[in-house]
Amino acid sequence: MEDEIDVLFELEELSNEDESIKSELLDNIEKLKYKIDNVEIKVFLSDKHDISNAIVTIHSGAGGTEACDWVSMLFRMYSMWAEKNKFSLEIMDIQSGDEAGYKSITFTVKGDFAYGYLKTENGVHRLVRISPFDANKRRHTSFASVSVLPEIDDDIEIDIKPDEIRIDTFRASGAGGQHVNKTDSAIRITHIPTGIVVSCQNERSQHKNKSFAMKILKSKLYQLEEEKKQKQLNNLSGDKKKIEWGSQIRSYVLHPYKMVKDHRTNTEKKDMAAVAVLDGELDDFIKETLKNNV
DSSP: OHHHHHHHHHHHHHOTTOHHHHHHHHHHHHHHHHHHHHHHHHHTOOSTTTTSOEEEEEEEOTTTHHHHHHHHHHHHHHHHHHHHTTOEEEEEEEEEOSSSSEEEEEEEEESTTHHHHHGGGOEEEEEEEEOTTOTTOOEEEEEEEEEEEEOOOTTSOOOOOGGGEEEEEEOOOSSOTTSOOOSTTEEEEEETTTTEEEEEOSSSOHHHHHHHHHHHHHHHHHHHHHHHHHHHHHHHHTOOOOOOTTSEEEEEEOSSSOEEEETTTOOEEETHHHHHHTTTOOHHHHHHHHHHTO
């Protein structure tokens, strides 16, 4: 493509009035820039699990129905981002809100480096807007937490003893449709030593739901061990830096102005660009966070 651009530059110099050549030149420059940006991002994805699929869970926080609706908005944002970047997405568990949206939703984003990209989304996301559920049209602030885990390969051994887990079956709940089945095949697994609870209700097969739930549990236990190791390293090195897991990372303001701001990198999008973020335009935020964490 670089050679093609050189040729187009020469042609453009010979024919300054040929708009078609100028247009083709600009188009090729944009394509090259996109390729360079992708290569640059890949440089920052060097952790051993960055290439893995990502298991994403979004939980509603303070805000009641507003927060549940915010979870559904975030899920839509990540779904659109995944589609734009040629990743596939599979819902594993949904807990519907009482009036709207979701209390929580867990899904897997599949594709090379899905975890590497989406690990930058870990934390609390804050929404400020005029509530569509408030007859008085007041401004509301809602919160949701996003947790991203790497899907752990089967060849990584995580010791889960049978007597350390409790498995419950139940009827799937939710709005129905393509995401939730209505048979008694939903699975909830409680890891007794840690208190970690995972569930899966997307598949009609109890066996498949159990397999997916165990995969999530395995990923959670693996990450728990990794966090313990990191804390020990920080203690040994005297690093007293605050661990930012679960802290507010980004604000999405839709009233009285439109702005999305990442509080870790101070990256901002305003007006229509802010609206585009909720339509899946996350790449600038992801890239800046990766660069700052190197």
